[in-house]
Amino acid sequence: METELRTSQAARACECGATVWLTGLPSSGKTTIAHAVAGRLRDEGRRVEVLDGDEFRLTLSSGLGFSRADRHTNVQRIGLVAEVLARNGVLVLVPAIAPYADSRQAVRERHDGSHTPYLEIHVATPPSTCAERDVKGLYARQAAGEITGLTGVDDPYEAPEAPDLRIPAHEQSVAESASALLSLLVERRLI
Template sequence: MSTNITFHPGAVEKNERTQLLGQKGLTLWLTGLSASGKSTIAVALEQQLLQSKKLAYRLDGDNVRFGLNKDLGFSEKDRNENIRRISEVAKLFNDAAAIAITSFISPYRSDRQFAREIHEKAGLTFVEVYIDAPLSVVEARDPKGLYKKARAGEIKDFTGISAPYEPPEKAEIHIHTDHSSVEDSSYILDTMATTTTRPIVFMDINIGETPAGRLKMELFSDIVPKTAENFRQLCTGEHRRVLCLKPLLLTLRPVTDVRDFMVQGGDFLNGDGTGSFSIYGDKFPDENFEMKHTGPGLLSMANSGPNTNGCQFFITAATCDFLDGKHVVFGKVIDGILTLRKIENVATGPNNRPKLTVKITGEILTTHWQALTAFRAYATDWIDDRMWRDVRS
């Protein structure tokens, strides 16, 4: 380093940027073999965070080689420099209270450790995410035909074939993309990345007489405060408490085909899908349509037309963009996606009603949780627990 330079501290503190944006900085470092799904998940995650009103920026391994790192090749030395530069850039985004999503093969542990250390020395949160798929799977995918060329000797120093990949030993998150969808993978990271003080409610679900698990849901009180408060009060029983003693029945309704469902329910009044009321009276108007039906696990108001919101709601199990502008999205499931999948898989009969009764059995409470707490509970359903360790705040 040159001896004639001086670091000039700024007058703006990190906590001031955090307060301005309403979020903390975070670096999600996605690492894995080519074609493991890093870029695909990063793209989906960036979009999900945008929909959640979170500032995020994606740094892609190929994209940076068109500009910042266009002078680098693929030797070990150049790979080291590639990661060094991106580590510094991600750190700057993080310090600015943005969520930096990096999708790089980053094959060497020492390089990833460097990235971690410069973040931690600056008091910034760094999360290593191992996007894991067996070599046989990524070779079968091979969207760019790179593995085929590497096997033929047309590409030298290709990671996984003629150059090493050193898997993480203590990644915070370990996602197996050979049996997790892009939606589910990005959902995990979205929950991890969203630090919030929004209210959270939970419901314990039975299918028939068998406990199916718990759904924990974050309400978008900062975007649709009236809609979120209606749902929160109905859940906690603060409004007309006696009505909440009746089990809340959930029904399944197909959306587009056998794979795409929404779970609908919320008739606190009659328990059969015919009742409707709200904390504001019989019905209340659509608050806004800022949030879209971009993927699974979103809570949205069921209605019988414009401005007819009451107590009934649905949870998406897939992207339902045809509902945008018609139904108000007011929250998302942050814990219990497997419970939601169990509900979706219940066989249905006439009028698409489940053959087994699906109902809420536990007391419904509300509290303010840090997103990381919710994420950690959620992660036990999806992530190799041996790969988890506490993320420093």
């Protein structure tokens, strides 16, 4: 009976939801790390969703531009969906730039209001490395004058001052970055 109770408590502990927001510059590795973590958790039978900022831009936020107000609205939309999923037992990984500290703080406050765990992870890859990776061609297009408002180049990025975890993705492998995040989730008793 005692073993069944411990097993039942452990199962409940692993069913709590949380939002894990990965913020960083374009091409910093946010999405790659999020999918690596999600894959490992799914392999363990965990309910997990990745809410990719780029996918939101194509769907629920398709009418928004890149002004400060529109970026704030986009982050709040993602934050709402993440909070609803998380408070219903899903571990939500959100790889989204979210360049402004006040926008990220508003999402944290939404989670605090529903007593839903929220972690902010800074994928701290320097702009030079992001420009070298340039997985979407944004840095090249900005350098060629085809686009403006690239976060961290000609538009602001306010790096978190005190994130729950700072990942130097330029100094370690994807597997090492994913392991660091998984270790934090274990430490915080979220998995």
